[in-house]
């Protein structure tokens with residue numbers, strides 16, 4: 516077997532240089548731990564960027580996928596398949612939305628949501644110059660449409676022109692949303708909890724004001740739940756905490772727990788007045804294997820009371836992080852809900868994250884100054900304690 520160093524050298528020769536990867540080659544996982552190819556063990560507070568909610572090597576999850584592989588992996592959407600029919604029903608139940616379209620990724624779910632909103636507006640007035648309001652510091656993915664609504668100029672700059680008629684408002688600043696509303700506005704889009712942009716939860720008053728504005732002007736509220744959804748905040752979808760409901764929402768990341776899946780969902784009102792036969796499609800989306808992943812994930816969420824665990828351990832994690840805020844001058848504050856937390860530093864956190872990795876703890880950043888905590892949703896309080904010990908060690912150095 517080659518060493519990690521040799522594999523990394525090969526990777527750097529062959530893979531496109533779009534990532535600055537940590538110098539680790541991961542090999543296998545078990546529960547909340549990952550192992551590299553040299554056998555070193557890591558406590559994982561990243562879960563593949565908020566994906567592997569159920570922890571690694573979950574036997575029931577693995578068995579369900581294996582059974583589906585032996586039966587049928589792909590059919591195309593020219594035909595029906597039972598796993599997709601079941602997954603749609605389950606997603607409707609946990610989200611309270613009415614119609615589902617399955618995609619392969621988060622960005623594709625955002626693309627679909629944008630198309631649905633534009634078509635909805637088009638059917639109302641026949642115009643093709645509708646506008647979408649997105650938020651500064653948002654992240655919605657790397658495809659051209661999703662990039663166009665991503666509020667980070669650095670990601671967009673070299674790839675201009677973006678899709679047109681996007682305006683950026685400030686998250687949690689209703690006045691700035693109002694300033695950007697015109698009679699062309701067809702949708703207001705934001706993450707219920709901003710992830711990549713620095714773990715900024717929507718404030719309840721902001722959410723309610725935007726929702727009221729949307730209802731008043733027949734503007735569609737699109738909530739991106741790709742990172743904060745599927746239990747991470749202690750609610751199946753984070754917006755459920757706010758007593759409102761979006762017209763369209765997106766989901767991905769933890770939805771398949773590692774099998775690449777996504778979805779956009781909408782209310783019946785939007786479904787009946789937007790995308791119709793021939794308007795949108797996908798070769799893979801909702802294929803039997805992908806849908807079987809969604810099915811087993813949603814089943815195991817119920818069976819293992821994942822949401823209850825997030826509420827309990829999330830509160831504990833927040834409490835422990837708050838003690839670090841009080842103790843260390845370099846930490847300014849903590850933000851987050853449930854098991855989606857950020858520690859805001861007054862300096863770049865890259866060195867701390869690298870040090871943590873050396874000590875067997877996987878952490879990630881959100882922006883340069885924020886450490887993001889998005890562990891598997893099965894973590895225990897003991898895992899939190901274990902993480903805090905290592906993090907404290909890194910902070911002391």
Ligand SMILES: *Cc1c(COP(=O)(O)O)cnc(C)c1O
Nearest residue numbers: 620621622654655656710741742
């Ligand atoms: C990760 C992410 C996306 C993009 O998902 P991909 O599966 O990487 O395309 C979109 N929106 C949010 C909020 C995300 O966190």
